[in-house]
Amino acid sequence: MSAAIADDSRPRLPRGVRLREDKVRSRWVLLAPERVVKVNPIAVEILKLCDGSRSLGEIVSGLAERFKAEPARVSADVRTLLASLVEKRMAEL
Amino acid sequence: MTEAPPPPEGLLAELTHRCPLSCPYCSNPVELDRASAEMNAAEWKRIFSEAAELGVLHLHLSGGEPCSRRDLAELVEHAARVGLYTNLITSGIGLTRDLFDKLVAGGLDHVQLSIQGVDAAMADWIGGYKGGYAKKREVAAWVTNEGLPLTVNAVIHRGNVEDAPRMVDLAVELGARRVEIAHTQYYGWALRNRANLMPTREQTDRAYAAVEARREHYRGTVVIDHVAPDYHAKFPKACMNGWGRQTMNVSPSGKVLPCHSAEIIPGLEFWSARDKPLAEIWERSPAFQAFRGFDWMQEPCRSCERKAIDFGGCRCQAMALLGDAAACDPICTKSPHHALVPEIAARDSVGPVDGFAPRRYAKAPELA
Numbered sequence: 001m002s003a004a005i006a007d008d009s010r011p012r013l014p015r016g017v018r019l020r021e022d023k024v025r026s027r028w029v030l031l032a033p034e035r036v037v038k039v040n041p042i043a044v045e046i047l048k049l050c051d052g053s054r055s056l057g058e059i060v061s062g063l064a065e066r067f068k069a070e071p072a073r074v075s076a077d078v079r080t081l082l083a084s085l086v087e088k089r090m091a092e093l
Numbered sequence: 094m095t096e097a098p099p100p101p102e103g104l105l106a107e108l109t110h111r112c113p114l115s116c117p118y119c120s121n122p123v124e125l126d127r128a129s130a131e132m133n134a135a136e137w138k139r140i141f142s143e144a145a146e147l148g149v150l151h152l153h154l155s156g157g158e159p160c161s162r163r164d165l166a167e168l169v170e171h172a173a174r175v176g177l178y179t180n181l182i183t184s185g186i187g188l189t190r191d192l193f194d195k196l197v198a199g200g201l202d203h204v205q206l207s208i209q210g211v212d213a214a215m216a217d218w219i220g221g222y223k224g225g226y227a228k229k230r231e232v233a234a235w236v237t238n239e240g241l242p243l244t245v246n247a248v249i250h251r252g253n254v255e256d257a258p259r260m261v262d263l264a265v266e267l268g269a270r271r272v273e274i275a276h277t278q279y280y281g282w283a284l285r286n287r288a289n290l291m292p293t294r295e296q297t298d299r300a301y302a303a304v305e306a307r308r309e310h311y312r313g314t315v316v317i318d319h320v321a322p323d324y325h326a327k328f329p330k331a332c333m334n335g336w337g338r339q340t341m342n343v344s345p346s347g348k349v350l351p352c353h354s355a356e357i358i359p360g361l362e363f364w365s366a367r368d369k370p371l372a373e374i375w376e377r378s379p380a381f382q383a384f385r386g387f388d389w390m391q392e393p394c395r396s397c398e399r400k401a402i403d404f405g406g407c408r409c410q411a412m413a414l415l416g417d418a419a420a421c422d423p424i425c426t427k428s429p430h431h432a433l434v435p436e437i438a439a440r441d442s443v444g445p446v447d448g449f450a451p452r453r454y455a456k457a458p459e460l461a
Binding site for chain 1 (some may be wrong): 100102146147148150151176178180202203205239240241242244270271312313314315316318
């Protein structure tokens with residue numbers, strides 16, 4: 001499933017899906033119609049880059065460099081996250 | 094209950110009980126608040142600010158028909174400014190293009206549109222409003238063309254139960270990202286009209302399976318939220334995800350309720366957002382405290398392994414069917430009174446649908 005996301009796709013959060021800090025509960029959340037999704041710190045960093053301007057490849061290489069991580073590992077994390085959000089109509093490619 | 098409860102995630106603001114439609118299953122109380130009792134914009138805005146500070150994330154602007162409020166755009170703009178995710182729950186009737194544009198400019202996040210049938214004949218009959226279906230289709234197009242997420246909400250009952258799966262298809266055709274197929278929940282007006290709304294067990298099972306089958310078919314296209322027909326269920330719903338755990342309702346006149354139906358429970362003391370800060374009401378009002386946690390439970394709930402899953406079901410249902418709001422929701426097959434439920438469902442699901450008590454204001458006393 002995650003392999004289906006192309007390197008040159010430009011992931012973004014559609015209108016009506018908002019990444020925001022929930023200060024009252026000291027966490028980050030993704031807000032969508034009738035949904036509150038808790039977002040872990042790694043996913044926050046990924047989603048902040050999903051604004052439609054960057055390709056998936058750029059997002060992966062940027063994160064791998066910044067966090068000194070294996071690109072293959074980062075790629076798998078990013079694709080898994082995006083695939084689950086796309087299925088819920090909370091991200092677009 | 095001395096410990097402060099975690100803050101609520103959602104607030105349902107019933108801005109008004111006025112509505113151009115008269116759906117026979119309306120979830121508003123049978124005693125509707127009149128326009129003269131409604132809070133003004135300044136009061137609502139203060140409540141929204143307090144809600145955001147308290148930790149509310151989602152604000153559901155509902156009614157009645159929220160578009161019946163002339164100050165709706167001002168309210169949305171304020172809610173968005175204080176950081177709330179704003180969801181407009183509307184029939185579409187009364188929403189003009191000009192108002193829609195103002196709501197979008199003010200930061201509206203999501204529109205939930207009710208649809209009463211898959212064609213005009215059914216939809217306009219149930220809603221009691223000629224031309225309603227065509228108007229809804231127009232509103233759906235405004236929402237999707239703007240790029241805002243659209244939810245289609247359809248309530249299922251004996252009159253349209255055979256169309257339940259086609260409601261999902263209609264939602265997809267209208268470009269909805271999410272569809273809510275809600276089998277009628279019997280409170281308020283729906284309880285009054287139960288004998289004309291209840292589908293047979295066979296109709297319910299067929300409709301339920303057909304909607305579930307759409308899930309796989311439309312994966313990635315539309316999210317289906319399926320509200321189960323509880324009279325035909327084995328376990329009760331986790332009503333409100335537990336009393337006073339996640340959400341609060343504010344009535345048009347400012348009463349803060351644990352759920353929209355809670356006023357049917359006698360003896361509960363509701364506090365008003367006109368008099369007290371929302372945080373204090375959430376944490377300390379007697380109505381919220383009444384069924385929080387597990388101490389209020391009777392058997393079989395008290396020792397039940399599912400008590401943290403469904404919280405004993407629905408307090409209003411226990412009240413409506415058994416006259417005891419602290420009893421196990423009789424939908425549960427573990428309730429000693431469960432036999433009542435299939436009996437009612439069987440009795441109320443026979444015969445033709447021969448008309449409803451339409452939702453409307455009681456006649457003013459001087460005209461009675």
